[in-house]
Amino acid sequence: MDWRQLWEICSAPDNVPIVGLIPMIVTIILMVWSITLSAPLEEPANPNLTMNPAKAPWYFLGLQEMLVYFDPWIAGVVMPTLIIVGLMAIPYIDTNPLGSGYYTWKQRKFSIGSFLFGFIVLWVAMIIIGTFIRGPGWQWFWPGQTWDHNRLIYEVNRDLPDLFGIGSNLGKAILGGIVVVGYYVLGGFIVHALFRRYNPKDYKRMSLLQYSIMQFFLLTMVALPLKMMLRLAWHIKYVWITPWFNV
């Protein structure tokens, strides 16, 4: 007996009612929503009257939130590029043949864990912060707290080389470079030690290229909360300062 005969069902007539029902439900929800809640419309565009805060559309607020911690070329260009490339790389670096076509946590702890970290913590949570918590001057206002447009926070930010008393431009560039490269090397080593132990099968299956790409994206993702911590806990603005760009 062909297992396909068992596995597949003749679905055309059985499937049609559901296929028709779902759009109907969506339409009803959308209608009710549109009748009760109106789409926003502000004053006519006025380049001379800056909106404060000027927020990007909500789905980009994760990136705008990153502007607090990173320069625009990183938050606005490098990060979106890495997100797209990283998503595209997923099927080619996840060599685990298990967990294809069904829900499982046990068989794919590492890949699901990494994805949840990226999607929920780095994307959805940042959007929630950007949407509900950021107020004028992109400052932190709890929901319900009145927006004080005159509130100023005197925050003296330092750069990492300042902590070491390095004044020369060359010294700053070299120190920062060492710290950044050092992070990837040391972090990569730690991930290697853990991954090899806890994911021996995946580790064996992966080619050097797959393994390096996985390491790069994982370490870059982890770098975001680390940089945020540097700023929030120690008021460090830049780690790496060069004449052309700062990180």
Add this chain to the structure above:
Amino acid sequence: MPEENGNGKNGNGTRVGLLERVKAGVKEDVQSLKTDMPAKAKDQIEGLKDPTKTQLYTSIFRHKHDDTPRNRALGVLSNVFLHLHPAKINRDAVRYSFTWGMGGITFYLFIVLTFTGVLLMFYYHPTKVQAFRDVLYLEHDVPFGKLLRNMHRWAAHLMVIGVWLHMFRVFLTGSYKKPREFNWNIGVLLLVFTLLLSFTGYLLPDDQLGFWAVTVGTNMARATPGLGHEGPFGAQLGMTPYNDVRFGLLGGSIVDANALLRSYIWHCIGIPIVAAILMIVHFWRVRKDGGISGPAPVMLASEVKEKK
């Protein structure tokens, strides 16, 4: 009286004979109307009892509608719209707890957006003088204009959320694994284009919200490494506010009339076409990759019995 006029030129003798013959003929005609027409009408009504046998029907539907598995499959395969949908599908695919129906809902929202979007286009001019007024006009004067605008706006938000949830479920079920790697990539492009669709629409009401959102958004392009005048190596490569990538996006150094027009064209023509083509490829690949993913088949004892 055509027969009298027509026969006026002939002799008397033949005239009588002709009249007889014509009379007989007409009688026959009348008789045939009396007998044939009811018979035909009966046939016709008889035929309507099974409309699937009419020529009209068979010209549209290319097969019979008997309830056999073969004909059920043909019913799907021989219809250009339904044929995108598999005739036989994996049983998990009909289980909404597996797909959450999110891909389908996203696609449906795209259709809704196209429909409401085209209607909005009837009232909207992408110019600095008219755009904002057109939106006010829609809100206050156009019949159902406010509903139309609201539906377009909220469906757009829902579509963004739908794409994310769809991607989330595809990840959780590991459905990007072999042989679906490529379709996942088409999906990532669809995600990008969905966001861009939404973003280009944001400017169109020409209000403060859209203006500043797009200003913030495109200011980031200033900082593109090498291609923006404020980005790393930008100045070194000769970038100024008047020739960098942001200038190209906005059609100017500030968000103004050209930016509005470009936004409009990307939003209403460029991106929807690309997205629609990608969707066609996406659905095609879902089919070609073996339908919606499912676990390796397991035979249950109960199923074996059922089959016997």
